[in-house]
Amino acid sequence: MFLGFIAGVIARVLMPGDAFRKMSGPASWLVSVGLGLAGAMVGYVIFTLGFGIGDDDIFDWGGILSAIIGTLIVIPIAGWLLRRWGRAS
Template sequence: MIGALLLGFVAGVVARMLMPGDAFRHMSGPMSWLVSLVIGLVGALVGYLLFTVLLGIGDTDIFDWGGILGAIIGTLIVLPITGWFLRRRQNFPPTR
């Protein structure tokens, strides 16, 4: 359980650093950490589904540190989709 949380957090932080201008860039402190954690966990799930289930690459452990690259790629997929949904609701300012 702790390993899954750490994996999600690391994947979320790395993806947010790699993707400039994400919808959550104005956040700081614990709320930013929580967003990174949740987005990273969802991204790890997307990476698992994409690589292991769809393409047959990797192991069968869903939140395993061996899948950190797939989790980061999954988070890079989830991050702009989440930002698009949030901007449509107009709760967040548009990106520049």
């Protein structure tokens, strides 16, 4: 969960103007954790399972990098889904 939070926060800082910018407080933190966890899973699938890069350590710097990259992929998809369902402006 800590890795997801870190990845979510860093990716949201790097991704300007995402659909979640107007959130604040606990909702913003929960979105960061959720996006970070989803991004960590995407990063794991892409890099470890897809390319064979990485290992099975719980916490390492390569895992953080792949989680951030995965989260940068997840944020626009989640924003697109929110806009499509009419829940974001």
